[in-house]
Amino acid sequence: MPSWVKRDAWFGHHPRRKKKATKALRMMRTRVGRLLRDVERKMDGQVLSEHDHLLGLCRRIIEQKKTDTQKIYSFHEPDVACIAKGKAHKKYEFGSKVSMAVGQRSGVILAVQTFKGNPHDSKTLVPTLDHLKQTCGRAAKTVVVDRGYRGAKVDPEVELIIPGKKRPRQDSKKRRLRRLCRRRAGIEPVIGHVK
Numbered sequence: 001m002p003s004w005v006k007r008d009a010w011f012g013h014h015p016r017r018k019k020k021a022t023k024a025l026r027m028m029r030t031r032v033g034r035l036l037r038d039v040e041r042k043m044d045g046q047v048l049s050e051h052d053h054l055l056g057l058c059r060r061i062i063e064q065k066k067t068d069t070q071k072i073y074s075f076h077e078p079d080v081a082c083i084a085k086g087k088a089h090k091k092y093e094f095g096s097k098v099s100m101a102v103g104q105r106s107g108v109i110l111a112v113q114t115f116k117g118n119p120h121d122s123k124t125l126v127p128t129l130d131h132l133k134q135t136c137g138r139a140a141k142t143v144v145v146d147r148g149y150r151g152a153k154v155d156p157e158v159e160l161i162i163p164g165k166k167r168p169r170q171d172s173k174k175r176r177l178r179r180l181c182r183r184r185a186g187i188e189p190v191i192g193h194v195k
Helices: 003-009 018-042 045-050 052-063 121-136 171-185 188-194
Strands: 081-084 092-095 097-102 109-115 142-144 159-161
Touching (some): 003 018, 018 052, 097 121, 109 121, 142 171, 159 171
Parallel strands (some): 142 159
Antiparallel strands (some): 081 092, 097 109
């Protein structure tokens, strides 16, 4: 593949480069398709069946469209999902969704659970709490989460604290909730460090 084809395919979302990038991507897809069909023709039946998974993956990458739902973003890690971040500087992130449980005072990661695709945060809470119970031997009594976990269904024994919910009138309870929510904000550097 000539180096200019790869260069022309870069930054295809820019209006001035869109036509050139589309042409380069079409050329790449054509050449890879030819190569794939040539390899399939020249391989034995037994060798072809051994490498059927890889060839199927290549075929899926070539044939996928922009509007497809189950796209492949990485050849080496096909389970990678596109996760919308909702931020102007970084709209999307590619990877797997992970949920972590960190000790309130210690800051030690107690449970980690990874999820396929891009489920809503509220759906990830119960499996993470189950994993926490399995690793630590006891269930969590108080769970402090961010606003993305609104609508999560947990056991009635577990106290679920979400910032921005209706605050109590007593000052002591207000201070306790504020302290817990601030402690939750301190977990963000731990998550960034693990990334």
